[in-house]
Structures are given as C-alpha cells and as structure tokens.
Amino acid sequence: MSNKNIGIKDVATAAGVSVTTVSHVLNEVAYARISPETRDKVRSAAEQLGYGPNRLAQALRTQRTGMLGLVSEDIATTPHAGRIILGAEEAAKARGYNLMIINTSGSASLESRRDDVDALLERRVDGILYATMYHRNVELPANLGSVPAVLVDSVAAGGNITAVIPDEEGGARAAVEALLAAGHRRIGFINNTDDVPATHQRLQAFRATLTEAGLDGGAAPVESEVSEVHGGYEAARRILAREDRADMPTALFCYNDRMAMGAYRAAAELGLTIPADLSIVGFDDQELIAANLHPGLSTVALPHYEMGAWATEHLIDAIEGKTDLTLMALHPTILSCPLVTRDSIAAPRD
Amino acid sequence: MSNKNIGIKDVATAAGVSVTTVSHVLNEVAYARISPETRDKVRSAAEQLGYGPNRLAQALRTQRTGMLGLVSEDIATTPHAGRIILGAEEAAKARGYNLMIINTSGSASLESRRDDVDALLERRVDGILYATMYHRNVELPANLGSVPAVLVDSVAAGGNITAVIPDEEGGARAAVEALLAAGHRRIGFINNTDDVPATHQRLQAFRATLTEAGLDGGAAPVESEVSEVHGGYEAARRILAREDRADMPTALFCYNDRMAMGAYRAAAELGLTIPADLSIVGFDDQELIAANLHPGLSTVALPHYEMGAWATEHLIDAIEGKTDLTLMALHPTILSCPLVTRDSIAAPRD
DNA sequence: CTGAAAGCGCTAACAA
DNA sequence: TTGTTAGCGCTTTCAG
Numbered sequence: 001m002s003n004k005n006i007g008i009k010d011v012a013t014a015a016g017v018s019v020t021t022v023s024h025v026l027n028e029v030a031y032a033r034i035s036p037e038t039r040d041k042v043r044s045a046a047e048q049l050g051y052g053p054n055r056l057a058q059a060l061r062t063q064r065t066g067m068l069g070l071v072s073e074d075i076a077t078t079p080h081a082g083r084i085i086l087g088a089e090e091a092a093k094a095r096g097y098n099l100m101i102i103n104t105s106g107s108a109s110l111e112s113r114r115d116d117v118d119a120l121l122e123r124r125v126d127g128i129l130y131a132t133m134y135h136r137n138v139e140l141p142a143n144l145g146s147v148p149a150v151l152v153d154s155v156a157a158g159g160n161i162t163a164v165i166p167d168e169e170g171g172a173r174a175a176v177e178a179l180l181a182a183g184h185r186r187i188g189f190i191n192n193t194d195d196v197p198a199t200h201q202r203l204q205a206f207r208a209t210l211t212e213a214g215l216d217g218g219a220a221p222v223e224s225e226v227s228e229v230h231g232g233y234e235a236a237r238r239i240l241a242r243e244d245r246a247d248m249p250t251a252l253f254c255y256n257d258r259m260a261m262g263a264y265r266a267a268a269e270l271g272l273t274i275p276a277d278l279s280i281v282g283f284d285d286q287e288l289i290a291a292n293l294h295p296g297l298s299t300v301a302l303p304h305y306e307m308g309a310w311a312t313e314h315l316i317d318a319i320e321g322k323t324d325l326t327l328m329a330l331h332p333t334i335l336s337c338p339l340v341t342r343d344s345i346a347a348p349r350d
Numbered sequence: 351m352s353n354k355n356i357g358i359k360d361v362a363t364a365a366g367v368s369v370t371t372v373s374h375v376l377n378e379v380a381y382a383r384i385s386p387e388t389r390d391k392v393r394s395a396a397e398q399l400g401y402g403p404n405r406l407a408q409a410l411r412t413q414r415t416g417m418l419g420l421v422s423e424d425i426a427t428t429p430h431a432g433r434i435i436l437g438a439e440e441a442a443k444a445r446g447y448n449l450m451i452i453n454t455s456g457s458a459s460l461e462s463r464r465d466d467v468d469a470l471l472e473r474r475v476d477g478i479l480y481a482t483m484y485h486r487n488v489e490l491p492a493n494l495g496s497v498p499a500v501l502v503d504s505v506a507a508g509g510n511i512t513a514v515i516p517d518e519e520g521g522a523r524a525a526v527e528a529l530l531a532a533g534h535r536r537i538g539f540i541n542n543t544d545d546v547p548a549t550h551q552r553l554q555a556f557r558a559t560l561t562e563a564g565l566d567g568g569a570a571p572v573e574s575e576v577s578e579v580h581g582g583y584e585a586a587r588r589i590l591a592r593e594d595r596a597d598m599p600t601a602l603f604c605y606n607d608r609m610a611m612g613a614y615r616a617a618a619e620l621g622l623t624i625p626a627d628l629s630i631v632g633f634d635d636q637e638l639i640a641a642n643l644h645p646g647l648s649t650v651a652l653p654h655y656e657m658g659a660w661a662t663e664h665l666i667d668a669i670e671g672k673t674d675l676t677l678m679a680l681h682p683t684i685l686s687c688p689l690v691t692r693d694s695i696a697a698p699r700d
Numbered sequence: 701c702t703g704a705a706a707g708c709g710c711t712a713a714c715a716a
Numbered sequence: 717t718t719g720t721t722a723g724c725g726c727t728t729t730c731a732g
Contacts, residue, residue, distance in 0.1 A: 007725055059726090061728085
C-alpha cells in the first residue's frame, strides 16, 4: 500500500544506505553491484514503510510517464467504445502502462480536438491512441504528430499515420459464404445509406462473393435505408415484397444487427419463420441484440477489443523503440471479422 | 500546440525576463505585480514558441496533479459503463481535471484491486472514483482511504465512504404508478433472482405502491427468473398462464429491459398485442433494446451519466476543500430514476 | 560495492 | 515591479 508521505530518502535512512542504493535496488538496475544483504535491508525497509515510488518524479527525471493517452470520439454513444477501451486498457496494463482517457465529440471542431490532444501532451503521455466509434476517415489535429500515435477504427484523411481497422470485406464475405454454404441461391442485402467505408466495402464483397459462386452478383437485390431498426424493417419489407415467392430471397445479409432486428419484425409480419423460411445474417455482434433475438442472430463480429489491444501493443512497441510506426503507416492494418454462428441460418425450403 | 521541448526558461529568455515573471503571468498569480507590457511580452513569447506547461513538473511542485483516478469494475461488460465514464469525464474536463482509467474485474481479488488503486496512488491522482457496473454492496481495498474517494453505483460494505446510487424504489414506484394511471388493476412483476439491492427494493416498492392504491399488493403476482431475455420469457409465460383471462394481469412491470424483451416474445406467442392486450414497463432504459423493440418500451432510466457527473463534481469539491466528504459519507446520495415513456403502456381492455 | 551531487521543469518564498 | 534560489522526489553520472 503505497504511502504518499514516504519517499526514497526515508527508505534510505531507514535502511542506513544512500538514496542511490535504494534507487538501484528498487529498480533492479543492471549494472549496480550491491550486496545481497544490502538489497534485503533496502527491500524490507521499503516494505515496512509502505513505500511506493512517486511516478511523477520518476517521469520528470526519465522523460517517460508510462501513460498512454486515449482520445475517444463519442465514448458511450455506442456500446463498442467499451470494447476498444477494454482492449487498450488490458494491453497497456500488461506492459506496465496506464491510460488517460479524453472524450471528444466526433462533431467537435478540429481546434477543440487539438486542445484535447494538447491536454494529453502537457501531461507528457508517451503516446496517443485515437479511437473513433465507427470505421471512417477522420481529419486529425496536427499536434497528434508530436508523439507516437495510432488510430483505432479509422484511417487518417492524410493517410500517414498507423491505423488499425476491421476487415469489412472479409466479414461480409464470411456472412455471404455462410448463407451460400447453407444452400441459399437467392440472397438479398440490406445496406446502410451512410457514406462510410463499411457501406461500400460490404456491398462490394456481397456482390463479388455471389459472382464467384457462379451467381449473378450484380443482379442480387439490395435495399438501402438508415442503419437503424426501422430502416432494416423498411428495407426488408421492400426486399421481401415479391409477388412470386419463387422470386423472393431466401436469405438476407443485413448491414448491422439493428437492421437485422428490423428484418426479424418484417419477417414475422409476413408470416415468415426464421430460419425455416428466411435465413438472416447480421453484422457487429452487438450482444444485446444478436444474442437476445429469437432465434439468436448469426452475425459478423467487429474486432473492437482486438483493435484496441493491437493499437496499444504497437504503440508501446514504438515508444520502446521496438517498432517503426512510420513503416506501418504505409497501409492500415486490417483485423478480421469472424462470423459468430447462432441460430438464424438454415437451409432454404426445398 | 504545446511543444515538448520548450520550457518556461526558454520563454523567459525569449521575453527577456525571469522565469518567475513568466510563471506569474502565465498562471495569473493574484499577488504578482507585473506591468501590462511585460505581460504581453511574456504571453506572445509563449505563444510564439508554442509553449505548453509541463504538468508533471507543476504537479511535482504543487502536489496537485489535476488527475482523477477512475477504477471501473467491468468496463464494457455492460453498456452502462460508458455513461458513467462519460459523465465523469465531462464533469472533470469542465473543472480542468483529467481522468485516468483503470479497469478491474468485479470478481478480482481484493488484493489485485488494491494494486489497481495503488497504481493510481503512485501517479498521485488527486482523488479516486470507484465505479461498479451495477448497483451493489462492494468490499473496498483499504488504500482507497488515502485520498478523497467516492463510490459510483454502489455502497461500501463498511459504509463510511461517500456514494451515489440510483433511486431503485422511486423508479419502481414511477413504473407502477404509470400503469395504475393508465387504469390497470391487475399488475404483475417479473423480478430478478440475484440478491442485489435492486431486486429487493423494486419488489418492495411494487407491492407498496399497489397497496397504497388500494389494491392487494401482497397478493399481486410476482415471478422471478435470471435477469436475461430468456428469464423474462419464462417468467412471463408463467405469469400469463392463467386459465381465466379475467384473472390474468393486464400489465407487467419487468425488472429490466432484457426481461421485458422476453416478455414481449411471450406475449406474441400467446397472441397478446402490446399495449392493447398487455402493457409493459421495463427498467434500465438500455436504448438498444428499449427504443428498438416494437412497440417502443416504456422504461425507467438509470442515471448513470448523472451519477458519474455527481461523483466527479463532489470529488473535486472535496479535493478543493469546498466540501467535507466524511459528512456526505453518512448516507449514500440517491439520484432519481425517471420514467421514459414510449409506446408499451395503454389502458386495459375495458 | 556504495555515495554525492546534478538536474528533470516548475512554483513560491524571499530579496532586491 | 522583477529576479534569485530552494526544492518537489527521483535517476544517473561520476567518484570513491
């Protein structure tokens, strides 16, 4: 239990040695040649007094704080935020670092975001993680460049900073392939209307995967709506509104779990049972939804925890000189999005 | 844009004054008598050089870091975590403080949680927020006592530390009253089985509110299950399984939104339309569920953001000597849980 | 094998 | 009105 009032000096006097010696044994300095007895004396004195180092003083002296700044755009607006933070926090802790978190609004001015980064810099964080709450391109405050930094879930508009993002395309492929593997041939896509990378990449992968399977990917039905439950509902109503049931898709790939939730309702209203009459795959793996729908929604998981951990790991490597971030900055690192299988996929009827 | 390599000394030479003067003008020290011209010189020199104070050095000298430690049990396991963090972060930022976050597992040993607090203490945080992710009694590491601290969403087992918790009872009352106001007389409660304060307090308030309305609160139907969707489903099936429809509750108060989600499904299976045949109120206001169910779920909101902000506000007051925390520690502060009205409540059929 | 002393960047008491 | 200087608690060079 580190006691605020006890310093290295107190330990030194208690152990009858100099502060140098205390510092050397407590930090296990490699080149220090100190007798085992002295070491013991020092250690037990420190223990006795409840000594804990003053990291501020250490940092001032060594120019290393062991702190990482995490500026997070819109913490808490999305449940994903927590996973990124958790991944970062655990990776940091494992390497002896701590996290300072600053929340910033995605819609905040570049200037106010610069001030947020400045606050971190004044505290002399060793590096900065900049996390956005959904995958997108982001314009970054210039002062970010003054310490090692890595982007989580976004790529810089300028493009010259190390970033880690989800494999949208691979995720979408996995989703569609699961549907194909179950025997589906008429598959629809319920897409988002936002102009973000995920929208385009998932659509592209959707069509490509169908085409590669010998189907007409270009002609497959796609309906776009806002990426909310009601949007999913509307889109599903439209996509399922074929006169002829033989024309109707037997499976739906949905942009995200919320839209899938809407599709569930549309299916219910149309008297379609999931998965017997209609198979559905989502995206995001928002537990609250995916695991709780009935039947459980098979969906593609976004690697938020992993991105947080990866970014932290590499940031620390860079800080410790084990990695060259400028090299990695050439292209973003892409982390895979695994399919989480639940109960919303089955073979099509006949 | 604070430049790491520029110190107060550089500003001093650039402005042709001493470091004292620089320190005085930049910190707007009250008793300093410095000519306006000098002030200007200093400020523009600082500006020019991109000077930013080294908060470490300041802190070392002043014994004030302006940092708050937030130890959070199970960030990210629940979406609520983010709201607490956000409330704390914004309140802190507004008063010039920053947050250091450490995640700790609720199931972690007392010792490992003590180490987490120690990490914060070594960094000389000015105070500590200890947040749990659901309202409960918690055993705290002893070293928490060495700086001002406040608990968020829990009360200490020992009971001698300032805490802020949700008004479970008031929330439950609001829920039941909304049902009564809509004209319901046969109201059931779907409760949780965990031995946490919310379970007991909500039940108690449920019965009391009915009784006060002239009904037989003691006889009102209550079914308990695990507080998940499937638990809610099971409990709802049981509670709605009356032979005689005249006996069946016309409204259900559910322990949380997830259980309410299960109740929705049970109702659908029984051919009951919400809210025409059955009114439902939840608890938690988990947006993802409550806003997305169809019809939207009326529910009681937990004041997570508010608790985070309140705790931070008062922690800072204590740090700055504006409040005496030991006084507030006498009993926990209770923040109200407002009813969020959506579309799941209607008058009972005749 | 161990210790003295300088200095990280800043604030504040004291002197001028 | 402004400057000198000690010292916050630590690490690390250099000397013994």
